[in-house]
Amino acid sequence: MITIKEVAELANVSQSTVSRSINGHSSVKESNRQKVFDAIEKLGYRPNSFAQALASSRSNSIGMLVGSLDSPFYGPLMHHTERVIRNHNNHLIVTSGQESYDKEKDSVEFLMNKGVDGLILHSDILSDDELISVVDRKPATIILNRHIPDIEENCIYLDNEYGGYLATHYILSQGHQHVGCITGQLS
Structure with a gap:
C-alpha cells in the first residue's frame, strides 16, 4: 500500500x-x-479513510436503521436516501432491526460504534426514552415516522390520524356510505 x-x-x-x-x-x-x-x-x-476519519473526526458516512431490508416501503426509502447522501459525497450504511427489539438496539449500537456522522432511524420498537438517549449521544439524528415531543426537532413524521380523517371525510362527502380500511401492523 x-x-x-x-x-x-x-x-x-x-x-x-x-x-x-x-x-x-x-x-x-x-x-x-x-x-x-x-x-x-x-x-x-x-x-486511508480510517486515518482521514481520525484526523477530521468525520467518517463521511450516515447510518440508517430500517425495520426490514426486503419490504416495499423500506426499499425505495433506502434507495432515495442513499442517492441524496451520495450527492453530498457521503456513504450510507444500512442495518435492519428485523422487527426485533434486541436487533434494533444492537443495530443502533453498531452504527454508533462505526463513528457515523449522523443517524436516520426508523424504529417501531425502541421506546421514546431510548430514542431520546440516542439523540442525546448523537445530536445529528433523524427519527422517521415517529413524533416524540422532547426531540420534536429531530423527528420527521406524518399525522396519520389526521390524514385518515381527511381521507374518510372526502369519501363521505362524495356520497359513499360503505368505507373499508386496510392497515399494516397496529400498535
Whole structure:
C-alpha cells in the first residue's frame, strides 16, 4: 500500500503539504498541488479513510436503521436516501432491526460504534426514552415516522390520524356510505 510519505517524497514536498493538497486547503501553492496530484496518479495512492476519519473526526458516512431490508416501503426509502447522501459525497450504511427489539438496539449500537456522522432511524420498537438517549449521544439524528415531543426537532413524521380523517371525510362527502380500511401492523 502506498503511503502519504511516498507521495511526499516523489512530489518533493512535505507530508503536510500532501495532506493539505488532498483536503483542498487554499494555503497550498498551485505548483505544489500539481506535483502532489501528479505523484498520487503515478503511484496510485488512495487515502486511508480510517486515518482521514481520525484526523477530521468525520467518517463521511450516515447510518440508517430500517425495520426490514426486503419490504416495499423500506426499499425505495433506502434507495432515495442513499442517492441524496451520495450527492453530498457521503456513504450510507444500512442495518435492519428485523422487527426485533434486541436487533434494533444492537443495530443502533453498531452504527454508533462505526463513528457515523449522523443517524436516520426508523424504529417501531425502541421506546421514546431510548430514542431520546440516542439523540442525546448523537445530536445529528433523524427519527422517521415517529413524533416524540422532547426531540420534536429531530423527528420527521406524518399525522396519520389526521390524514385518515381527511381521507374518510372526502369519501363521505362524495356520497359513499360503505368505507373499508386496510392497515399494516397496529400498535
